[in-house]
Amino acid sequence: MPLAVVLILLVVGSILFHLLSPWYFTELASNWAMVDVTMDITFYVTGFVFVAVNLFMAYCVIKFRYKKDARATYEPENKKLEYWLTGLTAVGVAAMLTPGLFVWAKFVDVPEEAHVVEAVGQQWHWTYRYPGEDGKLGEVDAERISHENPFGIDPEDPNGQDDIIVYNPEAHIPLDKPVKFLLRSKDVLHNFTVAQFRVKMDLVPGMNTFMWLTPTKAGRFELLCEELCGVGHFAMRGAVVVDEQDDFDAWLAQQPTFAEQNARVAGNAAIGSAQYAVCAACHGPQGQGIAALNAPKIAGQSEWYLKRQILSYKNGLRGVHQDDTFGQQMIGMVATLADEAAVDNVVAHIATLPDEAPEMTIEGDIQHGKQIYTVCAYCHGDDGMGVQALNAPRIAGSSDWYMARQLDHFKTGVRGAHPKDYYGYQMGLLSITLRDEQAIKDVIAYINTL
Numbered sequence: 001m002p003l004a005v006v007l008i009l010l011v012v013g014s015i016l017f018h019l020l021s022p023w024y025f026t027e028l029a030s031n032w033a034m035v036d037v038t039m040d041i042t043f044y045v046t047g048f049v050f051v052a053v054n055l056f057m058a059y060c061v062i063k064f065r066y067k068k069d070a071r072a073t074y075e076p077e078n079k080k081l082e083y084w085l086t087g088l089t090a091v092g093v094a095a096m097l098t099p100g101l102f103v104w105a106k107f108v109d110v111p112e113e114a115h116v117v118e119a120v121g122q123q124w125h126w127t128y129r130y131p132g133e134d135g136k137l138g139e140v141d142a143e144r145i146s147h148e149n150p151f152g153i154d155p156e157d158p159n160g161q162d163d164i165i166v167y168n169p170e171a172h173i174p175l176d177k178p179v180k181f182l183l184r185s186k187d188v189l190h191n192f193t194v195a196q197f198r199v200k201m202d203l204v205p206g207m208n209t210f211m212w213l214t215p216t217k218a219g220r221f222e223l224l225c226e227e228l229c230g231v232g233h234f235a236m237r238g239a240v241v242v243d244e245q246d247d248f249d250a251w252l253a254q255q256p257t258f259a260e261q262n263a264r265v266a267g268n269a270a271i272g273s274a275q276y277a278v279c280a281a282c283h284g285p286q287g288q289g290i291a292a293l294n295a296p297k298i299a300g301q302s303e304w305y306l307k308r309q310i311l312s313y314k315n316g317l318r319g320v321h322q323d324d325t326f327g328q329q330m331i332g333m334v335a336t337l338a339d340e341a342a343v344d345n346v347v348a349h350i351a352t353l354p355d356e357a358p359e360m361t362i363e364g365d366i367q368h369g370k371q372i373y374t375v376c377a378y379c380h381g382d383d384g385m386g387v388q389a390l391n392a393p394r395i396a397g398s399s400d401w402y403m404a405r406q407l408d409h410f411k412t413g414v415r416g417a418h419p420k421d422y423y424g425y426q427m428g429l430l431s432i433t434l435r436d437e438q439a440i441k442d443v444i445a446y447i448n449t450l
């Protein structure tokens with residue numbers, strides 16, 4: 001008898017949980033209502049079977065419970081019952097599978113007017129390419145992929161010159177226009193998923209896969225990788241921003257083309273040295289860093305990283321948290337760099353400064369730190385020299401007190417909390433693996449040995 005009660009409670013509880021639960025699908029933001037219908041049908045079929053089977057079990061437990069004089073009857077065959085069960089099961093299974101065939105037929109039939117966006121996944125970030133005015137994407141080859149050419153575009157291909165390069169995990173698409181996402185992976189399996197769009201697809205190295213949709217709601221939707229792709233998988237986030245056509249056009253016009261990117265002139269260190277005077281006041285004339293002024297060593301840091309951080313300060317992605325007092329100071333300082341060329345120049349000057357080891361101020365358990373560092377090494381490298389392809393800066397030979405403060409800021413959300421600071425956000429997620437202050441000290445003590 002108690003078993004029957006448990007079974008009935010299980011059924012009633014499940015139904016109540018379904019009706020009262022706050023966890024349900026995110027709001028639909030694309031044309032794929034068909035997917036929701038398909039899932040609803042599956043849900044109702046399996047839900048009905050779940051309720052029927054469990055209630056029937058409860059009924060049997062009650063009806064056929066032990067009675068002293070009761071005798072079992074033997075009935076090995078019941079043709080009529082078997083026909084019914086086979087028929088009903090066939091109908092249920094067909095009801096679950098058939099809608100999927102209709103959805104798939106539509107999924108592989110991309111509307112001709114769909115515009116194309118290429119999304120490229122790699123451990124652990126997203127980048128995008130849009131065809132330029134000719135509407136054609138240039139040829140790509142994995143062997144051509146480099147820091148300067150992250151998409152591996154053929155420089156000889158005229159179709160590729162006007163390709164628009166978005167080296168940032170945030171894509172924009174116009175509202176109510178069908179879009180075909182071409183999907184490529186540089187390394188392992190990834191998966192392009194925006195829950196609100198309902199459709200998703202794997203990125204497979206060596207293959208071009210695709211998916212299409214028509215966004216029906218404007219807004220910013222989180223992009224997730226839904227294929228376990230290594231230690232940073234959970235931090236492989238991005239966004240798809242659905243804009244009104246005008247906003248989309250304005251955004252796209254700001255992005256560089258492949259040709260423009262190649263034509264960029266390198267920073268001029270001589271011009272940059274004059275602008276560096278402002279930096280020198282805190283970071284020191286040789287970029288060696290001055291702890292008393294809370295200014296870290298910048299000499300020897302990768303140029304791409306210095307540039308990104310300066311631009312992050314300029315664009316309000318960094319130094320805006322109310323508890324980030326030193327970051328706030330930087331905002332005033334970077335304002336003296338008028339434009340991107342000025343940033344390039346000053347970074348070029350910093351690259352000429354001598355790279356001398358800073359004073360070590362933090363002690364910890366180096367052996368324990370080495371264990372912790374195995375996670376850091378995935379992106380920052382075994383030698384801590386940074387890996388540009390993974391957006392991970394050099395950390396070896398940096399001011400150790402500065403690293404300790406930054407790790408604490410990442411952990412507490414003082415740094416990396418801005419929704420557009422994807423790499424900072426990623427570091428925030430990973431810094432949580434450092435459990436306490438001692439763990440931070442230990443890992444920095446190890447980094448000091450690199």
Ligand code: CUA
Pocket residue numbers: 121122123124189190191225226227228229230233234236
């Ligand atoms: Cu990429 Cu998970």
